[in-house]
Amino acid sequence: MPDKILIVDDDIDSLKLIGLMLQRHGYEVIAANAGNQAISKASSEHPDLIILDVMMPDMDGYEVCRRLRANPDTRPIPIIMFTAKTLVDDKVAGFEAGADDYLTKPTHPAELASRVKAMLARSVTQRRPEPAKGLAIGFVGAKGGVGTTTLALNVAAALALAGENPVLADFCLGHGSLGLLLGFGHSHGMANVLSKPTSEIRPSLIDGEMVVHQSGLRVLLSSARVKEAQLNYSFEAAVGVVRALKTMGRPAIFDLGSGLSSITSRLQREMDQIVMVLEPNHVALTMAHEMLHELEPDGSRRVHIVVVNHSPSSLQTPWHEIEQALGQEIRAIISAAHDQLYQATKTSVPLVIYQPNAVFSSQIMKFTEDLNMRVKAEPGGEMLL
Numbered sequence: 001m002p003d004k005i006l007i008v009d010d011d012i013d014s015l016k017l018i019g020l021m022l023q024r025h026g027y028e029v030i031a032a033n034a035g036n037q038a039i040s041k042a043s044s045e046h047p048d049l050i051i052l053d054v055m056m057p058d059m060d061g062y063e064v065c066r067r068l069r070a071n072p073d074t075r076p077i078p079i080i081m082f083t084a085k086t087l088v089d090d091k092v093a094g095f096e097a098g099a100d101d102y103l104t105k106p107t108h109p110a111e112l113a114s115r116v117k118a119m120l121a122r123s124v125t126q127r128r129p130e131p132a133k134g135l136a137i138g139f140v141g142a143k144g145g146v147g148t149t150t151l152a153l154n155v156a157a158a159l160a161l162a163g164e165n166p167v168l169a170d171f172c173l174g175h176g177s178l179g180l181l182l183g184f185g186h187s188h189g190m191a192n193v194l195s196k197p198t199s200e201i202r203p204s205l206i207d208g209e210m211v212v213h214q215s216g217l218r219v220l221l222s223s224a225r226v227k228e229a230q231l232n233y234s235f236e237a238a239v240g241v242v243r244a245l246k247t248m249g250r251p252a253i254f255d256l257g258s259g260l261s262s263i264t265s266r267l268q269r270e271m272d273q274i275v276m277v278l279e280p281n282h283v284a285l286t287m288a289h290e291m292l293h294e295l296e297p298d299g300s301r302r303v304h305i306v307v308v309n310h311s312p313s314s315l316q317t318p319w320h321e322i323e324q325a326l327g328q329e330i331r332a333i334i335s336a337a338h339d340q341l342y343q344a345t346k347t348s349v350p351l352v353i354y355q356p357n358a359v360f361s362s363q364i365m366k367f368t369e370d371l372n373m374r375v376k377a378e379p380g381g382e383m384l385l
């Protein structure tokens with residue numbers, strides 16, 4: 001597609017001349033002969049470059065420039081000011097208004113063409129990258145202790161086993177248990193990252209704070225040091241971490257802890273999918289019900305319910321009662337695996353890797369595959385496995 005250039009000049013002859021010349025160089029040209037028209041065309045037509053005359057009757061070029069810069073939609077478009085004025089002060093005024101380059105009339109067509117070409121080339125390298133297209137999956141417990149961390153870890157490990165490239169991050173500052181499960185007890189990369197100014201939170205910074213488990217799984221950890229819970233960090237920093245991690249692995253998996261704090265209420269909006277974990281009992285069910293309202297106010301169906309059994313089935317709320325109470329299907333029921341989880345934790349290896357044939361492991365793998373199928377069914381979705 002040819003680059004589109006908007007020429008703004010109240011002099012029709014000038015418009016025609018410059019327009020023809022640029023068309024001959026292969027550009028698509030649109031024109032405006034007044035300031036207001038220039039502003040509306042800039043936002044409706046999204047030109048790649050604007051050539052802007054300074055002296056126009058309704059609104060001068062400086063004002064047009066300022067208004068284009070004030071609007072986030074038109075702010076990134078490069079602007080070349082084009083005028084008969086030659087005084088240094090006028091050039092300064094142009095740059096102050098936000099112009100990127102300045103040309104004085106009369107200009108040789110070859111000079112205009114080369115300035116346009118250089119400006120477009122520069123703007124291509126500066127154009128902001130597309131927003132991250134990755135996939136974020138948040139794990140959240142209806143209440144504490146239901147098995148959220150264990151599930152998040154084992155789903156991430158199942159993906160790593162399948163040759164995927166997941167990253168796993170722990171947002172439970174001050175009570176992070178992922179590190180303890182993986183044998184990195186005191187790692188506090190998440191707190192280190194969140195302590196930085198938001199502008200510095202980039203994949204390169206996060207990469208240096210992640211640890212790599214022997215399975216190849218990359219994790220950004222919170223520690224269990226109580227002081228860490230007192231770290232004051234902004235929503236923006238936390239959102240920055242989520243967005244950066246989405247570009248670093250597919251999927252990016254987040255342990256959001258239990259319940260919804262002010263931070264996790266904001267973070268859940270960054271998640272493409274949410275896995276909500278509960279135990280089959282009345283208390284967890286009531287809490288899950290409350291959370292679902294918050295997570296799916298619009299009935300968006302991005303929440304996947306997983307029930308983890310910790311005790312014999314005679315002491316549990318039956319699954320159909322859970323589905324009825326929540327108005328949603330249960331995606332997986334994970335069996336109790338006390339002894340095996342204990343052994344796996346002792347060796348710092350997730351159970352799906354430590355004992356891939358255990359019932360627990362096959363349930364996790366099946367759930368991971370099911371999650372994958374549903375992600376794929378989303379518009380623009382891609383297979384994970």
Ligand SMILES: Nc1ncnc2c1ncn2[C@@H]1O[C@H](COP(=O)(O)OP(=O)(O)O)[C@@H](O)[C@H]1O
Pocket residue numbers: 141143144145146147148149150151177258308309310334335336337338341342360
């Ligand atoms: N399927 C399971 N069977 C038996 N115990 C489990 C199971 N899943 C988790 N647990 C145990 O429950 C406790 C809490 O698990 P954890 O994953 O830390 O929960 P949460 O993150 O929700 O607080 C741990 O001791 C863990 O080993």
Ligand SMILES: [Mg+2]
Pocket residue numbers: 148149150172177257
């Ligand atoms: Mg936990």
